[in-house]
Amino acid sequence: MDQASLTTAWREQADALGFDEGTRRRLVAQAAARTLQQPRPDTAMRAHAADQAVAFASAKLAEREAVFSAAALEREASTAARGAVGHGEIVAAIARAEQAQALVPRAAPKAAKGMMGFATREAIATEQRMLSIEAEGRTRFEALHDRIDAARIIAAAELASAERGHTWTQGQKDATRGLLMSPASVTGIQGSAGTAKTTTVLATYARAARAQGLSVRALAPTAGAADVLGRAIASEPMTVAKMLINSDKDIEQECEAWIVDEASMLSARDSAQLIARACDARARLILVGDVAQLGSVEAGRAFGQLQEHGMPTFILDQIVRQTNVHTLEAVEAMLAGEAATAFAALDTGGGSIVEHAEEDIRRAFIARDFVALSPQERADTLVLDPTREGRQRLTDTIRLALRGDGTLGPDAITATVLEPRNLTRAETANAASYIPGDIVLFRRGNRSAKIARGQGYRVESIDPDAGTLSLLNPKGSRVDWQPSRWGGSEAEVYREIEQEFRSGERIQFTRNNPNAHRRNGMIATVTALDPDGAGLTVALPDGSTQTLDLNRLTDRHFRQGWVQTIHSAQSATAERVLAHMESFRTNIVDAAAAYVAISRARSHAALYTDSRAALTEALGLRDGAQVGAIDGAMQRESSIDFDIKSEGHAHSVW
DSSP, X not given: OOHHHHHHHXXXXXXXXXXXXXXXXXXXXXXXXXXXXXXXXXXHHHHHXXXXXXXXXXXXXXXXXXXXXXXXXXXXXXXXXXXXXXXXXXXHHHHHHHHTTSEEEEEOOGGGTTSEEEEEHHHHHHHHHHHHHHHHTTTOSOOSSOHHHHHHHHHHHHHHHHHTTOOOOHHHHHHHHHHHHOOOSEEXXXXXXXXXXXXXXXXXXXXXXHHTTOEEEEEESSHHHHHHHHHHHTOOEEEHHHHHHSOGGGSOTTOEEEEESSGGGSOHHHHHHHHHHHHHHTOXXXXXXXXXXXXXXXXXXXXXXXXXXXXXXXXEOOOOOOSSHHHHHHHHHHHTTOHHHHHHHIIXXXXXXXEOSOHHHHHHHHHHHXXXXXXXXXXXXXEEESSHHHHHXXXXXXXXXXXXXXXXXXXXXXXXXXXXXXXXXXXXXXXXXXXXXXXXXXXXXXXXXXXXXXXXXXEEEEETTTTEEEEEOTTSOEEEEOTTTTTGGGEEEEEEEEEEEETTOEEEEOSOBGGGTBXXXXXXXXEEEOTTSSEEEEEOTTSOEEEEETTSGXXXXXXXXXXXXXXXXXXXXXXXXXXXXXXTOTTTSSHHHHHHHHHTEEEEEEEEESOHHHHHHHHHHOOOOOOOXXXXXXXTOOOOOOOTTOOSOOOOOO
């Protein structure tokens, strides 16, 4: 993308966040005035300010990328400094952090490949500690069953499947036998998309574990994936995040087996904490995932690293999801990194490749093809875009077509819904990261701070120099909050956006609400609108209905649900997929994203792109592989000896 296009995109993004041109100019003028008014700090103070800016920037970047480029670090640190120090002082602060081994040189990944990058000392220690705990537990338990009993259990499961018309693959039998006979505290299942690992291997293992007196937990990074796993193995679903904050008293020591689906989507931090917690509870941990699919939004590639460092792992590679042989050929070719072969298979009956240089026309093609489907076919179709911004633009186009064919009713209400700002933990602890109008929810309350759990607080004003915010509670009372001192790690930050909703609308919930039986990612359909615009009635997947009160904060976590991002659809399956794949999206559209998009479809996968040739070339160059902090050490890195067996977190020098 050229500089002019980038500038336009940045301005549009700033406008969307409430920073229109007038606001931007006013902020620049205010910053210039402060620079003139404030006395110039001495050298030591400026060095300290630069060190703090680099510490914040590296913490922020390290949450999303185990290795980040030096250029990104300089850019984030300069932004964090808010004009207090210059670029040269930022560079000097980075050099001091490197000298103190708080930053460790690494080769930068992805678009910055070949350039200088860094990992943090904490990230390296986390990954090394995770690998050490796993290695120490490889012979911790007695096997659940010996070979003879395992064969008997598998034979019974095979027979039951055959009666339902399903045949087990050799990989499924081998993996189940491996789990039943494993003495390891952590065991992996590396399964390609669509290998039916959940309904065969995991369901059989869960039954056998219960027969041996173990409680079986169904865990996953997302509520949707946990729900699918829970139904398959007859266990109560729970997200990994919730498991990590549960009290120890809720865990039966030495009496549990934890099955984690979509483990490749876990960050290094969460994987390390989960493995450590399972070790402390003497629970058997089964990690199930696919390193070829998209990884965690947060930093690391723990599932791949564990396999490479010897975690007992059983492989499932015979794909059984696809009912169309040509779609299967496309999935297998994409898994092998052969984009041209995959596209040829789509051409010959597995789907289609739709090519047009104009973005608006591509979106119109997707809307046309979606609307041409029957209501039943639409319900079993995934429409995908790699970005949130693209998701909304495509949603707008599809909704216009659905109004034209009568799917969406003539009456509409405009609802103010809550959209996550997706701040990192470093950002939520930093007052300067907030914007007036933000809505802040706290997962824990604090009586002395006058903060109530689950209640929404609106950001009224910010003092970034003092590190404080003025919040308004629902009754309009002001609460002063310093996130760096308390609550930064407990805060969820949202912005309010207005969206139109009509009868017949598909919506998607964006936050778990166990009390209302809603999970993040769940789809519902609008069946009625409140005539006063105060709410809407929706039908849930189980057929029940609920009324959403738009004056109640807990009912405003939803959005229009016609389109999903590729990443959020990773655990989904549908009869057909319509995916928007633009070749020029360097850090988003890659071989992993294409593999995930195509493999969601049972019988038909359609890709819409600006250039088939450019996309084919791009997928060959971009594998989408994430890197870990202990990967790709630079030659000039000095030797660092971390105590990987120590408990707790490593401490920064800052």
